[in-house]
Amino acid sequence: MKNKSPIILLLLSVALFYTFTNVEYKKVTGLQAQANDYKDILSNVSDIVRFRDSLLLAYEEFPEEDITRINRVLPDNVDAVRLALELDSMASKYGISIQDINVEQEEEDFSDLILPENSLPYQKVTVSFSFISSYDNLKRFLSDMERNLRIMEIKSLSFDVKEDATLYEHELAIETYWLKE
């Protein structure tokens, strides 16, 4: 029995290493990496706080009016009714009545889920409508739309000029945008 005890001890050592120490070592490696990540993040917290403070300071210097204006340039939602109202009030300045308003929302692009870095931060909606107006009023109405605070992109415009007529029927499609969640 005495002769076999060194062999038993060696076998126990090997068994202990493979069944316990090695398994624990693998866990320790993972935990060590996790602990290092935490240490890095915590050491950056003070930098982040300083950066946030400087950004908040800059943000507070923004005039309230500018914030409101930029929220109007790219609103949080499409709000089709308000958009129609905005177009109608622009048109009515030139005696134009907007008809047949059709709102077509762009469908969600699911390829964004695969390559989110390629996705646009805003969504589009196409609004098409028709109206009757003179050529000069058409230009004024378009000019107002082009310079409107809420961005309106003219996607298509068509009209026919009838001989001896001063009013023409126009078909117009615009694209407008809002910020995604």
Next chain:
Amino acid sequence: MTSTSSGIAQVERRASRTFLSTIAFFIFSASVILALGVFGYRLYLEYSIDQMSGALEEARAALDPEAISELTELHRRIVSTRSLIDSHQVVTPLFAFIEDAAPRMVRFTSFKFSHEEGKLVLDLTGEARGYSALALQADIFNKSRYFRNPVFSDLNLNDKGDVKFSFKGLLEPGLVSYSGSVSTETFESELELATSTQSNLPQI
């Protein structure tokens, strides 16, 4: 003599066994110490991660996530607005250009501006008092830097003897660019070009 040599051999065997036992004991002890050390270090790491996780939660709460999300949203809005304004297009300078570029003896009867596969397409139909007036119009449009592939087609005489025509051309985005129209230099130089072309050509 024989009993002396067998005694020496026994002593050597015993010494060898003792040496092997010592080595085996040393290895076993080392493996137990190693196992305890790794186990203890794991416990320490778990405790340490738990502590740091708590500290991180506190730091996150102190960062005021609402304010940060407000800042992030404003940043996204500003960046998006800038990109939309850069690509914003205005159609009104196009009307001014067509008005100035049309000779007196040419009138347009329909106008269609559209986006087709990312290109800006202008379709016009019109009537010209004779082929020479139409040639003048074609010359102005062909010389313009803002039309690519200008094509006049469907030439026909109507009852009054005027030449009916169709025009299709791809617009250079510069003509309808909002940022370009803000500076207006390019557009004004294009108008000058159209005007000088009309004055240099023989009048109809």
